Amino acid sequence: MGLFAGQLLGLEVPQANKRLITFIETDGCFADGVAVATGCWLGHRTLRLIDEGKVAATFVDSETSHAIRLAPSPQVRELARELCPNAKSRWHAQLEAYQVVSDEAFFVWQEIELHLNLDALISRPGIRVNCARCGEEILNEREVYTNGQPLCRSCAGESYFKVKSEAAWLSINLAEPSIICESH
Numbered sequence: 725m726g727l728f729a730g731q732l733l734g735l736e737v738p739q740a741n742k743r744l745i746t747f748i749e750t751d752g753c754f755a756d757g758v759a760v761a762t763g764c765w766l767g768h769r770t771l772r773l774i775d776e777g778k779v780a781a782t783f784v785d786s787e788t789s790h791a792i793r794l795a796p797s798p799q800v801r802e803l804a805r806e807l808c809p810n811a812k813s814r815w816h817a818q819l820e821a822y823q824v825v826s827d828e829a830f831f832v833w834q835e836i837e838l839h840l841n842l843d844a845l846i847s848r849p850g851i852r853v854n855c856a857r858c859g860e861e862i863l864n865e866r867e868v869y870t871n872g873q874p875l876c877r878s879c880a881g882e883s884y885f886k887v888k889s890e891a892a893w894l895s896i897n898l899a900e901p902s903i904i905c906e907s908h
């Protein structure tokens with residue numbers, strides 16, 4: 725899927741830069757395969773998970789905003805059975821058939837337009853503010869402004885978790901830290 729997306733967008737993959745942005749629609753081994761094929765990684769901020777539980781992904785050329793979504797053809801499993809009728813199992817049939825089926829027969833693809841703002845999603849490097857309530861640092865303009873104060877999403881009421889205990893942390897006497905880094 726990642727290789728075919730590169731062809732459709734006219735981009736060389738796996739990429740050595742950050743031009744291609746990929747939105748995968750499920751996690752799991754599929755996600756790692758797409759990352760390896762495209763060179764889009766969470767660590768490069770070029771891979772985003774939109775968890776819809778689907779083996780599908782959208783590939784976006786961030787320079788042109790050209791975006792293509794790919795999913796497996798609804799016929800591909802049946803096609804594997806037809807091509808490999810003597811396979812030991814459905815899994816083996818798919819393993820063999822998927823190596824010879826053309827990209828065009830394997831996938832459904834279409835041009836799409838993103839609802840989300842790609843520039844806002846990417847943001848700019850080095851931008852950081854501290855949450856006015858919890859004090860934690862917020863990167864990439866993910867803060868929410870309430871009464872003019874920057875808040876993290878958790879403090880703004882959009883948290884994915886509920887606090888169960890006091891935060892634990894070791895308070896260090898910064899005037900006399902116990903480990904001294906020696907610079908050379």
Ligand SMILES: [Zn+2]
Binds near residue numbers: 856857858877878
């Ligand atoms: Zn906060």
